[in-house]
Amino acid sequence: xxxxxxxxxSSLLLLLSGCMVGPKYVKPDVPAAPSFKExxxxxxxxxxxxxxxxxxxxxxxxxxxxxxxxxxxxxxEQVDASNQTLKIAEAxxxxxxxxxxxxxxxxxxxxxxxxxxxxxxxSAHQPYFPASQANNGVGDFNLPADLSWEIDLWGRIRRSVxxxxxxxxxxxxxxxxxxxxxxxxLAIDYFELRSxxxxxxxxxxxxxxxxEALHLTENRFEGGAAPKSDVEQARTxxxxxxxxxxxxxxxxxQYEHAIAILIGKPPAxxxxxxxxLNANSPSIPTIPTGLPSELLxxxxxxAAAERRMASANExxxxxxxxxxxxxxxxxxAGFQGTSALNxxxxxxxxxxVGPTLSETLFDAGRRRATKESALAGYDATVASYRxxxxxxxxxxxxxxxxxxxxxxxARQQHNAxxxxxxxxxxxxxxYEGGVDTYLxxxxxxxxxLNNERNDIDIRRRELEASVLLIKATGGSWTTSKLPPL
Numbered sequence: 055x056x057x058x059x060x061x062x063x064s065s066l067l068l069l070l071s072g073c074m075v076g077p078k079y080v081k082p083d084v085p086a087a088p089s090f091k092e093x094x095x096x097x098x099x100x101x102x103x104x105x106x107x108x109x110x111x112x113x114x115x116x117x118x119x120x121x122x123x124x125x126x127x128x129x130x131e132q133v134d135a136s137n138q139t140l141k142i143a144e145a146x147x148x149x150x151x152x153x154x155x156x157x158x159x160x161x162x163x164x165x166x167x168x169x170x171x172x173x174x175x176x177s178a179h180q181p182y183f184p185a186s187q188a189n190n191g192v193g194d195f196n197l198p199a200d201l202s203w204e205i206d207l208w209g210r211i212r213r214s215v216x217x218x219x220x221x222x223x224x225x226x227x228x229x230x231x232x233x234x235x236x237x238x239x240l241a242i243d244y245f246e247l248r249s250x251x252x253x254x255x256x257x258x259x260x261x262x263x264x265x266e267a268l269h270l271t272e273n274r275f276e277g278g279a280a281p282k283s284d285v286e287q288a289r290t291x292x293x294x295x296x297x298x299x300x301x302x303x304x305x306x307x308q309y310e311h312a313i314a315i316l317i318g319k320p321p322a323x324x325x326x327x328x329x330x331l332n333a334n335s336p337s338i339p340t341i342p343t344g345l346p347s348e349l350l351x352x353x354x355x356x357a358a359a360e361r362r363m364a365s366a367n368e369x370x371x372x373x374x375x376x377x378x379x380x381x382x383x384x385x386x387a388g389f390q391g392t393s394a395l396n397x398x399x400x401x402x403x404x405x406x407v408g409p410t411l412s413e414t415l416f417d418a419g420r421r422r423a424t425k426e427s428a429l430a431g432y433d434a435t436v437a438s439y440r441x442x443x444x445x446x447x448x449x450x451x452x453x454x455x456x457x458x459x460x461x462x463x464a465r466q467q468h469n470a471x472x473x474x475x476x477x478x479x480x481x482x483x484x485y486e487g488g489v490d491t492y493l494x495x496x497x498x499x500x501x502x503l504n505n506e507r508n509d510i511d512i513r514r515r516e517l518e519a520s521v522l523l524i525k526a527t528g529g530s531w532t533t534s535k536l537p538p539l
Contacts, residue, residue: 074209075378076371079364082436084443086346092454117529118241121336121517125329126244129317133236136318140236143229150218150225154539157214163203163383170196195397198388198404205383205409210375217368219539220361227358230531234354238525240316242518243309245331249514250306252330256506257299264292264499267482271492284492291496295503331513338516341523343454349446352528357536359442363435370432373425379413446526453523460516467512471505478502 118130134140173193206212268288274280314324343349350356387405391397414421478498484490 073207074212074371076209076213076374077367079367081360082363082439084350084440086350086443086447089345090343090447090451090454092451092458115530117524118237120339121241121520123244123336125326126241126336129244129313130237130240132317133240134233137236137316138318140229140232143225143232147222147225147229150222151537151539154215154218154222157211157218160204160211160214161206163201165199165201167197167199167388169198170194172196193392195391195394196388197390197397198386201383201385203383205381207381208375208378210372213368213371213375217365217372220365220368222539223536224358224361224365226537227354227361230354230535231358234525234529234531236316237529238521240313241521243312243316245514245517245521247306247309247313247326248329248331249510250302250309251328252332252510252513253302253507254299254306254328255330256503256510257295257302260295260503261292261299264288264295267495267499268292270486279488280492287492287496291499331510331517333509333513336517338457338520341520341527343450343523343527346447346450349450349527350443351533352531353442353446353526354528354531356439356442356446357533359435359439361536363432363439366428366432366435369428370425373421373428376414376421376424379411382410382412384408384410449526450523453519453526456519457516457523460512460519464509464512464516467505467508471502471509474498474502474505 116127116130119127171194204211268285271280271284271288275282275285310324310326311321313326314321317324344352350360385405385407387403389398389402390404391399391402396402478495478501481490481494481498485492485495
């Protein structure tokens, strides 16, 4: 007797657990090289690069701290708590997480209750109604409770839960990608602002120098040692530099406003004091990139694409399950009486229970089209995943090459700037000695100023390329930070 009961229990358990139809998810391969082609530049003493210690080899936690700029650190700390774009991404994640609970609810029975009290009088003139049985009305008191439970025979419900879970993980990765992007954007805007401060200081100093040069030419003109054209050339050079000096203030204001928005403040309530960028501060850190295969675990956008690919695979199984019968277990129990006095008496009880098996015999290709759509959607997510990974490889290579070339370019520009300044001093001395015309001085001034501005601009580009390389390698994020859900 025990053996049949054991077999019956096992059969019921197997029936309730069901099986899974559809393909099992396997992560596709991504075309990746064994290593990156571009190499990070080797730091040279005195070029403003930071020699990394072993503890610096990975950008852990707050990656922006490796630049060693307290003002940047203070600004970055405000992004997570105040940025509205990040709050949108966080709300989207909470919404996706709620979808898991919604789909998981289908694994349990649905129980409802619908009590009612009604009074009905049948018409004596109803068709085929015996007139002898006409009545003056009856009252019904109903208190039913119904249960409906779809048995997940083919894994449709389980796959729906899994798909929702994977979509929530993709949403979490999206939030991490937004967070990384916002922190990177803030760092870039900050370095742009500091570069504008450096340009402003350089142009302010240049305006002072050109003002002194104008006074010199005016004195020489009044003394008869220089023509009027020298004075006008000096004045033109001064006014043109003042225009540049004023124009830099526009960019500076725009970057300050952008930083205010990133930290969730109105631009009118935010002011950042000037802090010119110089040759060695902030330092440019060495940034390890690891292997291309490791990048697949460190980029949140790649992780989001992979999770959506896994979710699309579940949709194939859901579409496949539609070809098989659906088994629903239904039950009804309650009380029904003709008055409030006999409503809840034991003889007034009612109940009904039984399974319902349904199968679609013909749907004119609807299920086939749904499955083909799911297959196409999966193929699209696979291509999107691979393209996202390839783009990530490109971004790392781009910024590695930019840093390497800019490192060389910075040294070349330092030499060019030094030569231009020496040339300017030479022509100034020759002009004061009456050997050369003032046109030579103006040309040397323009050349020296352009080279000094290029010095600042290259430094800015190095810092921004460092930020973009950190962003391209995923900052401090890894797939281990995805919520298990």
